[in-house]
Amino acid sequence: MTQKGGRRGPLVADKRYSSSKQAPGKPNTPKPRKPRGKKPQRPKRNHGLFTGAVIGLANAIWRLIWGGFWRFTMVIALVVVGTSLYFYSTLPDYTKLLDGRTRGSVTMLDDQNKVFAWRGETFGGQIDAKNVSPFLRDAVVATEDRRFYHHFGISPRGIASAIAINLRAGRGPFEGNGGSTITQQVAKLLCLGVKFNPKEWKNEAAYESDCRSGGLKRKIKEVPYAFALELKYTKDQILSIYLNRAYLGAGARGFEAASERYFGISAANVDPQQAAMLAGLLKAPSYFAPTNNLERSQARAQTVLDLMHQQGYLTDRQYLDAKNNPATLSKAAQQRAGGYFADWLMDTIPDFLSRDTTEDVVIHTTLDQRIQAAAEDAMQSVFTNKVSKNSEAQAAIVVMSKDGAVRGMVGGRETKVTGAFNHATMAQRQTGSTFKPFVYATALDLGYTPDSMVDDAPLTVKMPGSPNWSPRNYERNFRGPITLTVALEHSVNVATVRVSEAVGRENVIKVAQGFGFAQNLPNLPSVALGVGESDLLDMTGAYAGILNGGSSVTPYGLNTLTLKGDTEPLFSKPGGIGERVISEKSAKELMYMMRQVVLHGTGGRANLKNYEVAGKTGTTQSLRDAWFIGFTADYVVGVWLGNDDNSPLNGVTGGGLPAEIFHETMKRVENGQPAKPLPMAQPADWQGNPDDWQSTPQPQPDAAPQPQQPQPQQRSNPSDSILKSLLGVFGGGN
Structure with missing residues (x-):
């Protein structure tokens, strides 16, 4: 249908179906939507006055704390x-x-250019992770x-x-x-x-x-x-x-130095077990250092291996292999050779190149690690097999070439130590009868021969202002007229005093000082029996002077010293052969006499099969010190034995344990070396007409003779030049 005026109204669909949910009589209106972004407000709770006050105070405190925080x-x-x-x-x-070091290091190489000791903080060079x-x-x-x-x-x-x-x-x-x-x-x-x-x-x-x-x-x-x-x-x-x-013990700064110190290889080449041992040192470097206690270090390394395995750094196979083959020290680290030698050498070098060095120093030394090990083994062998376990006696050994080059040094019974008291260089002790060869050296240099005669008879010496005193022999008897060779061979005290006074004790002191071991010797007849003091190193050096033909030596252990990376040494050996003290002829005759000490006298235990050995025993007053110093054609070995508190030894003389230590040392040192004869004189070199001694004028008993110089085909007799009034002395033993 149409509206009036010819226009049609809008079409509206008829509502044919009604909602079944709609209540009768009510219009169907949509629900209002909730505003976006807004939460529904909860109804305010009404608190009491007190509760509200508490809550408000708590909120205020919280805001204050939070704001301050x-x-x-x-x-x-x-x-x-x-x-x-x-x-x-x-x-x-x-x-x-x-x-990061504040000072440098000293690396010591032996005579084969192999590292044997470190001092200071070693640094192996920069490495990168x-x-x-x-x-x-x-x-x-x-x-x-x-x-x-x-x-x-x-x-x-x-x-x-x-x-x-x-x-x-x-x-x-x-x-x-x-x-x-x-x-x-x-x-x-x-x-x-x-x-x-x-x-x-x-x-x-x-x-x-x-x-x-x-x-x-x-x-x-x-x-x-x-x-x-x-x-x-x-x-x-x-x-x-x-x-x-990082410091890793034994003076090693950084893992490169530690790897070289303990294993002899670079840190780039360590295997899992070696790496674990190095990393384990970080907890307590000195305590876990393998040179201190290898088993403890290996146990710590096992803990590190466990951690590496747990965290996936090692496969099962790698872990088991490392666990079953724990890391061990290199041969050089195991030996820990030359601790006493290294300490002594550090004392001979200026501090700015040793203890206080800011540079890395490399020293080429005279140490022979084979000889060093021989001396250490000999020491341990004798003390293990022939010395009471309760004994507190100490000992020292020095092995030297005839030019004074020290080849080995043991400064005490504990051989694998560093920084310990060195009895070879620090202990000044009476030399006893080891001094006597220098009395006879003086006599030989003045023209006497090994066959010259001396009277071993009771002697009383008178000196103004001093009481009379008579020297005694160790065996408490007298031999009568004997040769110089026999007097030295059996270490006869009274005869030695007679010879010393005959040649002039000032001359004896001069010869001893010339050989480099005697300082501040008393100008008394007792000097002939070794009442002066010396250390083993200097005494061994003096005997090296006899072996080399009569020239003094200055013991030395350094060949060259260079800064790391340089080729030119800063300086070379400070020692060696010095001035001549006695003639070569006298030195050779003295060697013959000292050879008889080992063959027929007090030094019999020092004799060595297939090798010619010469030497001298020494025992001081009250058995406080016992010595033996001797040599073959190749090496000189000095041995000292005594107590640190200077108390007497229990029945030990120079011809006992010291001679046995010498024997065990020299046996190991000469093992495999060709036997060489001693450069000594022979009786035919000095013997003349057997009647010469009978033609020598004999002094009257009360005479005060002067030493006589020998004439051609005539030999002086020390007994012909004895001072009747000599000061009696306390004597050492054999």
Whole structure:
């Protein structure tokens, strides 16, 4: 239908179906929509006056605490950031931090150019975390900081774990385990950028102790420095600093030096078990050092291997192989040879090139490790088999070439030591009858011969202002007229005093001093019996002077000293053969006489099959010291035995244990060496007409004769030039 006016209205569909849910009589209107972004408000709960006040106060306190906390945290964060940025600006290129030593090192090479000892802090050269053995890198990370490659310098989890461990152990929260990351440990090694100042610290040890101290303050200081390290360097660079600066015992600074020290190889070539042993040293370097206790070091290495296996750094096969074949020391490290020798050598070098050196010094020495081992074995053999277990006696051995080059040195019964009292160089003791050869050397140089006669008879000496005194022989008897050879052969005291006075004790003292072992000798007849003092090294050097034909020697152990990397030595050997003291003829005759001491006299136990040996025994007053010093054509060996408190030995004389130690030493030293005759004279070289002695005028009993010089075909007789009034002396033994 249409509307009026001809226009049609809008079409509207008829509503044909009604909603079944619509209530009758109500219009069907849509539900109002909830406004977006607004949560329905909960109806306010009405609190009581008191409850409302409490809640309001709690809300106010919370807002105050929260506001203070985030403001305080912001301030701390700003301080940490600012401090970290400051430290960051002070850090140099990481390569300048790799060698952290404040002093240099001394490396000693034997006569075959093999390393046998180190002093100071050795540094094997700069290494990088990328070029060391991967086993070593993994061992360090697994042991010290398993999250090293994932944290930002500190490990809150590690610190919390360390605090819990410390509390359970009854320590303070920051005492003991510190939970430090490798980065934090590097911060300690760098001493937070503080350099050593001798005015602030007593010494370097005090400086390093302060740098490594723990506690809350130190931890707080480490945090920004650790952050700075992480910002400045890569993880590998931080690890490189750690690998180069960490101390690993036995004077080794850094893993390269430690690897060379303990295994004789570079850190780039260590296997899993060697890497584990090195990494295990970080916990307590001196305590776990394999040169200190190999079994303890191996047990620590096993713990490191377990960690490496658990963290996936080792396969099952690698782990089992390393576990079943623990690392061992190199031959040089096992021997620990020449500790006494090395200590003595350090004392002979200026401090600025030894203990206080800032450079790395290399010394080529005279030490023969074969001979050193022979001397050490001989010492242990005699004390094990022939000395009471309760004995506290000490001993020393020196092995020397005839030019004074020291080939081996043992300064005490404990042979594998460093820094111990060296009885070979430090103990000044009476020389006893080992002095007597120099009395006879004087006589021979004045024209006497080994067959010259001397009267071994009772003697009383009178000196103005002194009481009379009569020297005695060790055996408490007298032999009558005897040759000089027999007098030395049986170490006859009275006869030796007669010879000394006949040739002039001033001359005897001069000869002894010329051979380099006598200082401040008393100008008394007792000097002939060795009441003066000396050390074993100088006495052995004096006997080397006899072997080399009568020239003095200065014992030495250094051949050349160079700075590491240089080829030209700073200086060469400071010792060797010096001036002539007695004639070569006299020295050869004296060697013959000393050979008879070993063949027929007091030194019989020192004799060596197939080798000619000459020497002299010595025993001092009250058996306080016992000596034997002798030689073959190749080497001189000196032996001393005594107690540190200067108490008497229990029945020991020079012809006993010292001679046996000499024998055991020389047997090992000469083993495999061709036998050479001693360069000694023979009786045919000096014997003339057998009637010569009968034609020599004999002095009257009360005469005061002067020493006679021999004439051609005529030999002087010491008994012809005896001073009737001599000072009696306390005598040493054989």
